[in-house]
Amino acid sequence: MNTREASLEALLRQRDVEAFYYHEAELLDERRYEEWLDLLAEDIVYFMPLRRNVQYGSQDRAENTREGLDAAWFDEGKQTLTQRVRQIRTGIHWAEEPLSRVRHLITNVRISDTSPEDAGDREIEAKSNFLVYRNRIDDETDIFAGQRTDRLRHENGGWKVAKRVILLDQSTLLAKNLTFFF
Amino acid sequence: MGNGALWVDSDNGIISRDIFVSDAIYTEELKKVFGRAWLFVGHESQIPKPYDFFVSRMGAESVIMTRDKTGQIHVFLNTCRHRGMKVCRYDQGNTRVFTCPYHAWSFSVDGNLTSAPGGLAGVPQYKAIYHDELDKSQWGLIPVAKLCNYKGGVWATWDRNAPEFEAYLGGMKIYLDAVMDHRDGRPGGSEIIGGIQKWKVPSNWKFGAENFIGDLYHITSHRSVDMVSIGPSGAGRRDAPVVRREGGKRPPPFVSVGFPNHGHGLIGALPHYEEADYVPQFTLTPEVEQYYEHIYHARVANLGKQKRVLAAVGTIFPNLSFHGMQPRALFTWHPNGPREMEIWKWYLVDADAPAAVKDVLRRYYLRYAGPAGLTEQDDMENWNYATAASAGQEAGRYPYNYQMGLGYEQPAPDLDNAVYTTAVTEQNQRILYHRWAQYMSAPEGGSLHPDANANLGEILARRRT
């Protein structure tokens, strides 16, 4: 491939991943949760650490709680994500009944790691920023900003989220609960 | 202000909505309740090494819990004596000195540089501008009046006249033991899983305290999570349906136990002297199941014929609640204005449990509890809208009903100054608010502990059976 072809290839890849994220956001915002679950790999790791205020120089070590070891907002897999969806579908999950209005804005998509084309499981790392807006009942409004670092896997002609690490830009959570998905 | 009986009618189980929304009551409450009660600050496992610190809260204020060179734990108000700046804006860390960002007064964790731990150690240009005349010994960080490390839990109070912590606990002590002790029955031995969940909820703090002191009635609110089965055995939201063999030893039934003279209460089992039969609870994870079976036999051996209890949920007056069994955790309900609280959640495990066990427990805790927990999400929704609706001008004329089980309390056998009834009752909520009203009534400097048995006597005098 010459440079121009490589650039075009990167552009197409960028477009492809962005389209995937917009589609994912649409499913969540339209409450098509079962279809959203289909976009998650069976072995997905879905992790959102707690974040702490720590002294300069110790951020790398101490700012975020550790996956697989510490407390977190989420540290789970597909089974519990599926249970969350099933709970909403009971119609008596009072924290989401009546349903909240949630909107996902996904931006700043960066594809930072592309595995070789001929790898069996093609995986890439993609980072994106999010702004999630929730409005509930009447005047309840929450805004969540942060970053997702995803491992996307190409399976059966489409992308699946194999890992998602969500960094929420809050230490004390400024919301009463987290009843929706990032 | 100052007369708790205005809002809490314990004889009739009637409580004013005002206590959940009034600014004036809130201001009074910070002074009279949070200024005088024993409050949970943190756990020693959060500051294992010399000079480690953890920033916590007592009531609405920030405090720093530190460990000095000798291993001694201290708790100070997190505010500079010069102009009030917070001397520590980190959640945790390690330092010998807290240097104020504003004018750089510095405070030493150890007492050896200064007259006392937390003392004022450094004042920039002390000679030139204070002319050597500032008495540094008078301007150190403000320490709590009393502090107690009880089985790893660090508790403190601002009240010099408060009883010692164990006296403050009263008969509740054996239930706090059940929460803090190792699952094999050895005293202490638990630790906090790294990271405290902290979140703000538009609810009065008392809704959390009263829910955990004994509201089993609200179980219906959790129907949706029961339906999706998040328990460690794959059923329900807690454990597998208990299948016990014919003629086997069963635990005593769960009841509500309250300590009217102290304001504490819980749902759990009354004292007993023998372990019930082992029931598998982690059937999905054989490694964990094996551990618990092993722990069970160790417990039978360790406790022998000793007295023991079971503590499912409870509240230690005023704002520390616990899940004593599954999912094991401590909560503090910090007041943040009358209509907001900040919940802090501390997850507990046996310190020496294998990593695989800690991992399974941690995952279970996180899917159950906290703001993302499938179970607890619904609690916050209820407390949120209950608080909001407590404020109405018209609604405010109609107090709340706390009459469930009123008059049916029995003296609890084998416990000091305690009552009990069936598990579903509002006995403990009445006890909590009666004690709260006493704190609100007693003037500053007045006695909060007049007659050790007065409250218990009143309840028993109302008995209908």
Ligand code: FES
């Ligand atoms: S406010 Fe702390 S030194 Fe002035």
Ligand SMILES: [Fe+2]
């Ligand atoms: Fe609940």
